[in-house]
Amino acid sequence: xxxxxxxxxxxxxxxxxxxxxxxxxxxxxxxxxxxxxxxxxxxxxxxxxxxxxxxxxxxxxxx
Numbered sequence: 734x735x736x737x738x739x740x741x742x743x744x745x746x747x748x749x750x751x752x753x754x755x756x757x758x759x760x761x762x763x764x765x766x767x768x769x770x771x772x773x774x775x776x777x778x779x780x781x782x783x784x785x786x787x788x789x790x791x792x793x794x795x796x
Contacts, residue, residue, distance in 0.1 A: 735740075747782050748780040748781055748782065749771070749775055749780050749781075750780070751771070751772060751780070751783060754755075759772065764785070764786065764789060766789060768777060770789070774788045774789050774792075785790050
């Protein structure tokens with residue numbers, strides 16, 4: 734089986750491509766944040782979905 738296809742079905746194994754408008758739309762919906770918040774999270778935490786989720790969770794708790 735194609736490894737890339739398997740990775741696409743596992744959101745936690747993915748990375749957010751902030752330069753891809755479709756990816757930005759997908760992750761703003763999935764993470765329930767606006768584009769600016771997503772861009773800040775990616776800048777601070779990197780492109781890993783789990784890292785971005787963690788960043789968003791911890792920054793919301795402090796806010």
